[in-house]
Amino acid sequence: MSLAVQFFTYGTGDALRAVHVERPTPGPGQVRLAVRAAGVNPFDWKVLAGRMRERMPLDLPAGLGTDVAGVVDAVGDGVTEFGVGDEVFGTSLTPSFAHSALADPAKLAAKPATVSWAVAGSVAVAGGTASAVLDRLKVGDGETVLIHAAAGGVGTFAVQLAVARGARVIGTARERNHGLLRGLGAVPVTYGEGLVERVRAVAPDGVDAVLDASGRGEIPDSVELAGGPSRVLTIVAFDAADTGIQIHTGSPLGTPVLQELSDLIQKGHLHVPIARTYGLTEAPAALDASRAGQVSGKIVILPE
Template sequence: MTKIKAISFSSFGPAEVLRLGDADLPAPGPGQVRIAVRCAGVNPLDHKIRSGAMEAVFPTELPHVPGVEASGVVEAVGEGVTEVCAGDAVLGRTLTGAYADAALARADQLVVKPLSLPWEEAAALPVAAETALRSLTELGVGAGETLLVHGAAGGVGTLAVQFARARDVRVIGTASEFNHEYLRGLGALPVTYGEGLAGRVRGIAPEGVDAALDAVGKGDAVGVSVEVTGDPGRVLSLADAEGARRHGARFSSGGTGAGTVPAIEAAIALHEAGILQLPIHRVYPLSEAAEAHRASEHGHLTGKIVIAVA
C-alpha cells in the first residue's frame, strides 16, 4: 500500500509525543473524497485529545493522527459523490487526521475554495466558523443587542465578532492590550480581561449586556458574564464546563458538524465582500507540529495557527 507522511502519537502526553512518520494512504468510501492536504488548521481540541484530557468524551484509537480541518485538492472520490470532482480546491472538516499528506472527508462537508482565498486562511475557517455561528444561534443574538465575547482576538472570537457585527450586534471583546487596535478594526469595543472586568464592561455598556460568549475558559469569564447579563441562560461557554455548571450557564463542547458548510459559506460571503479578517498567528511546517501545539496551549493568540503540509 502507498504510504504518506503524517504526524501521529502512540501514547497520550505532552507535545513531545507527536512524531512524523509514515501512514497508509486512505481510500475514500461511498460519499467520501480523499484530499491532498495543503494546510491543516490547529485547534485547542487537537492538544486536548493528544494530552488524554478528552478521552472520556472522545475515545481515541492509538496511534492517532490529529487535525479535523483542512484545505487541499480533491484527488480521489468515492461512490456516489457528486458535490465535488477530482482536481477541485476545497476546504472543510475531515474524517481522518489532517496533519498528513492526505485525509478523507465527507463530500457534503466540503466547500469549493475561492481562488482569492489563501490556502492558510481556508484551512483555518471550518471549525472556527461553525463554532462561532452555532454559538450566536444558540445565544439567539439579534440586531440591536450587545454581546460580550471573551477571547475575541482568537480564531473563534474573531469570527464571532464579525458574524455578530454583520447582524448589527454591538460587540464588546476581551483581549490583551496589544490586541485592542485589532478588535477595533473588527468593529468591537475592546476591554482588558482580568480583575475588575465586570466594572470595565459596565463602563462601556451602562445599559447592560444582553448575551455573552466565553471562547477561552480562563479566569471566571462565565461568572463575570452572568453578572453583567443577569441571565445565565444567555451565557455560553465553549471551554469551561465546570464554570458553566456552577453558574447555571450553557456549555457547548462541540457541534455535530452539520452546520459547517453554511458557516463556511457565511465566512466566504464576508471574504467576497472584502470584509473578512482571519489573521494567521503563525504557519508551521508539518515537521514542527509539536511546536504548533505548544503555541496553541500557551494561548494569547491573534487568529489561528496553521500547519503547512504541502
C-alpha cells in the same frame, strides 16, 4: 505512502512524530484530499494531552487535525458534489495533519481562488462554532454582546459575525490585542479584577448576551452583566452547567455554513488573521504554540 503526524503516547508536542502511512482510500460517499492546509485548534492539543480520553477514547497511535483545505485527488462511489482537481475546504473525517485525508462532501465547500490555502484551512471549526453559538444566543441587530477571549480563534470569528449581524461587540483580551479587536469592530476591555466595572463603563446598562471562549473564571461576572444566565454561553467551561448558563459542545457543520463564511470573506466582512504557519514536521511546535495560548489569530500547518 504518505506522511502523517501521529502521537504514540499522550503528552505535549514532543509526543508527536511524522510517520509514513498508507494513503487512505475513499469509501462510498467520501473524497480524498491532498491536504494543502490544516488549522490548529485548542481541541487538538487537548486531545494530545489526554484531556479528552474519557469523552473520546483513542487507540494509539492516533492523529490530529479536523480543519482542512486541499485538492480532491480521489472520489468514492456515489460522490457527485466534487471531482478530482477541485479545491475545497471544510472538515475532515481522518486526521488532517497529514499529506492525505478523507472527507465527507457534505462537510466541504468550494475554495474561492481569491482565498489563500492558510485561510481556507482555518475556517471550518472556529467559524462554524462562532456561527452556531451566535445562533443559540440569538444575537441580533442593535444588541450588545460580550465576547471573552475575543482575540482567540473562535473569538475573532464571533466578533466579526456578530458585527455583521448588526450587534455592538465588547471583547475581552490582553491589552496587546486591543488594536486587533478595534480593527475587527469590537470595543476592547482587559481581563481580570474589575471586569464588571470596565464593561459597564462602555455599556452602562449591561449586555444582552455573553460568549465565553476563555474559561478563566468570568462566568459570575458574565451572568451579572447579562442580568441572568439564560443568554450566557460557554464553549470551554464545561463545569459551569450548574450556573444555568448554556454549554456548547459541538457545532453541526455543513456546506451552507461554510459557503456563508466563504461569502463573508470574499466580501471583506470576515478577516481571518493568521498568526503563524508551520510545516508538517514542525507540528510539535505548532501544537505547543496553541497550548501556550499567546498568539492572536490562527495557527496553520501547511503539509507541503
